[in-house]
Amino acid sequence: MTDRIFVEGLELVARHGVFEHERREGCRFRIDLELHLDLARAGASDRLRDTVDYAAVTRRVLAVAHGPSFHLLERLATAIGDALLDEFPLTEVAVTLRKLAPAIDGAPSAVGVHVRRRRS
Secondary structure (H helix, E strand, C coil), X not given: CCCEEEEEEEEEEECCCCCHHHHHHCEEEEEEEEEECCCHHHHHHCCHHHCCCHHHHHHHHHHHHCXXXXXXXXXXXHHHHHHHHHHCCXXXXXXXXXXXXXXXXXXXXXXXXXXXEECC
């Protein structure tokens, strides 16, 4: 399948990280999503009910990100992907999660992970 919806540059502050101060004060994150599904029906009908509502996807991602804290970016990205597969008719989801301006020697602008999950 080659059809996909993307959401790019979702930015938020959330309380995730290995260090206690990251979970207490919060960190800035940027999230990009690729949502894989068959878009033929929506392409023919021009009806929202035949596709995935971007706003609903964004709300779900924010709910996960503002939920319980995780130590690892890998865990947060996986939780987001799993939640989207559970709630929406996707065949596959890819989540790119970046922690912006992490407190790391060398001052990288971001660190992050990219996970891809498929419906089993």
